[in-house]
Amino acid sequence: MPGIDKLPIEETLEDSPQTRSLLGVFEEDAAAISNYINQLFQAMHRIYDAQNELSAATHLTSKLLKEYEKQRFPLGGDDEVMTSTLQQFAKVIDELSSCHAVLSTQLADAMMFPITQFKERDLKEILTLKEVFQIASNDHDAAITRYSRLSKRKENEKIKAEVTEDVYTSRKKQHQTMMHYFCALNTLQYKKKISLLEPLLGYMQAQISFFKMGSENLTEQLEEFLTNIGTSVQNVRREMDCEVENMQQTIEDLEVASDPLYLPDPDPTKFPAHRNLTRKAGYLNARNKTGLVSSSWERQFYFTQGGNLMSQARGDVAGGLVMDIDNCSVMAVDCEDRRYCFQITSFDGKKSSILQAESKKDYEEWICTINNISKQIYLSENPEEIAARVNQSALEAVTPSPSFQQRHESMRPAVQSRPPAARTSSSGSLGSDSATLSALSLDSLVAPDTPIQFDIISPVSEDLPGQAKSSGQSGRRTNPFGESGGSKSETEDSILHQLFIVRFLGSMEVRSDESPDVVYETMRQILAARAIHNVFRMTESHLLVTCDCLKLIDPQTQVTRLRFPLPSVVLYATHQENKRLFGFVLRTSGGRVESRQTSICYIFESNNEGEKICDSVGLAKQIALHAELDRKASEKQKEIDRVKEKQQKELNKQKQIEKDLEEQSRLIAASSRSNQSSTEGQFVVLSSSQSEDSDLGEGGKKKRESEA
Secondary structure, X not given: OOOOOOOOHHHOOOOOHHHHHHHHHHHHHHHHHXXXXXXXXXXXXXXXXXXXXXXXXXXXXXXXXXXXXHOOOOOOOOOHHHHHHHHHHHHHHHHHHHHHHHHHHHHHHHHHHHHHHHHHHHHHHHHHHHHHHHHHHHHHHHHHHHHHOOOOOOOOHHHHHHHHHHHHHHHHHHHHHHHHXXXXXHHHHHHHHHHHHXXXXXXXXXXXXXXXXXXXXXXXXXXXXXXXXXXXXXXXXXXXXXXXXXXXXHHHHHHHHOOHHHOOOOOOOOOOOOOOOOOOEEEEEEEEXXXXXXXXXXXXXXXXXXXXXXXXXXXXXXXXXXXXXXXOEEEEOOEOOEOOEEEEEOOOOOOEEEEEOOOHHHHHHHHHHHHHHXXXXXXXXXXXXXXXXXXXXXXXXXXXXXXXXXXXXXXXXXEOOOOOEEEEOOOOOOOOHHHHHHHHHHHOOOOOOEEEEOOOOOHHHHHOHHHHHHHOOOOOEOOOOOOOOOOOOOOOOOOXXXXXXXXXXXXXXXXXXXXXXXXXXXXXXXXXXXXXXXXXXXXXXXXXXXXXXXXXXXXXXXXEEEEEEHHHEEEEEEOOOOOOEEEEEEEEEOOOOOOOEEEEEEEEEEOOOXXXXXXXXXXXXXXXXXXXXXXXXXXXXXXXXXXXXXXXXXXXXXXXXXXXXXXXXXXXXXXXXXXXXXHHHHHHHHHHHHHHHHHHOHHHHHHHHHHO
């Protein structure tokens, strides 16, 4: 090809400075080509990556359009026109995705492959030959230097031959390497043109093929479809602009009209309260009791629904029932130095809520609305007209029935001579037959005129002093974790030790200990008595639950205040709504009437742990039951072992008697034989002695008798 410079391969053996200078120019050109090709390769690789990403994104778009009909939008509904339109778009985009995938394959084969081959193979070959040529040139220069140092005076044929051979080898290697290097550099001048043109040619051919496939897919029918869709989009845009304009005008009008309402308490002369409402909704602050004297306020959205008062927290889907306000009572109250507070009390007086309105207008409207609903005006045909006739003033008739405290005035118990105790009765009338029946049923649970103990003074220690003293805990420090110093703790062997912080509310004698209603009724009477007598003081203690007993421990001195044997705890329960309240029934012997068992219910307040305490007591009773069963099984086994041991002893004794009898019979037989032989011997001796006596005479006979 004309215009391409070449290195003279014929001059490689001569290796003149001109040839080396020309070689340096070609090497600079090769370095420039390598740098440029690297940049071009990165650019083309970005095209290839972008095309792959475009192909994947197009395929994903088509997939999402096909899944539109499976989506369930809360406000969209079933739009069949939109679904069919998107399905048509998905079909077209899917075809375009296939075209993009074909384009990606063609770019990889026709554009990326040639330039990658030139970069990875040809340019690296030039670099390798350059390094080999440089090494061969250095070896040749070193061989020539050693050959030039040969001495002319003293020639060593062996050394000369080695140096000559070295020169020959290095020169041949340099010449051959240089020729291959020159050939590669000359070839690079052609390959650089090919490596630049071939990828571009492949790129253009791939794009032309892609556009041809696109033109085949985009038919006249598709163009008409796209035109109709464009017209529909323009119509929707014009409708949106018109709607936005109307909303902006509405916002401006509302801003002007609502400016006075931005104040938390607008002027009642400009915005009077509506007293004939039978429905009301808005935000109120609700008072939640966290203790007997402490409380917190929570802002929630309240609304009336028929004869019910509902509340709904922000973010909730639906509201929850707060109270049934049919025949309820509503009245303005002063609460914690807050304005616009009112109290709603249910008909039976067992449930009440204190709410706070934001403004005087809302305050009066809520009171009148609840008052109208409590009279069941909302059930009539024209509730507003009837409410207008009933409500003649704003707040004069806001309490149609006695308040909670007034209802309990009739049930106020007589105060005992003992200051910390008070008597309460559940037989007070509420002015209706249902209330009387309820009172009669409650009398079966709690005895009338039962004293309520507000202080921690154990009735067990009062009525049964021996039992309290026998427990040995009076005035003794007890470690709630079962650890002791010099003496062994009575609960040291218990496998359950759980400690809770409780506050004693009160205790009273009950008639029954078989239903949790006993605990619920005791809670109600104790709380009502505390409210009536203004008893706010509570004693805080540590309740220790073990497998043997329940202990009330002084948190400061660690002295055991009360001890309740676990077998005597026959019933325990938490409050149905207020989970901080719990109680248990203790069955003891003795009481106000001797020789009978009495049941005393103790009520406590905990830190949101009422259910946990009841679960712990249940677990302790289960463990104690299993331990008792194990103890009885162990005692039964010991009794069986004792019987077996006794039988074995009797058997051994019988065997010993038989053995003794055998030994005795054997001894008797032996004795009889010895006696027989002895008799015979005595007879012989006697005969001989008689003969001797006759010989010795009277003197010898006396001597023998004395010796005998």
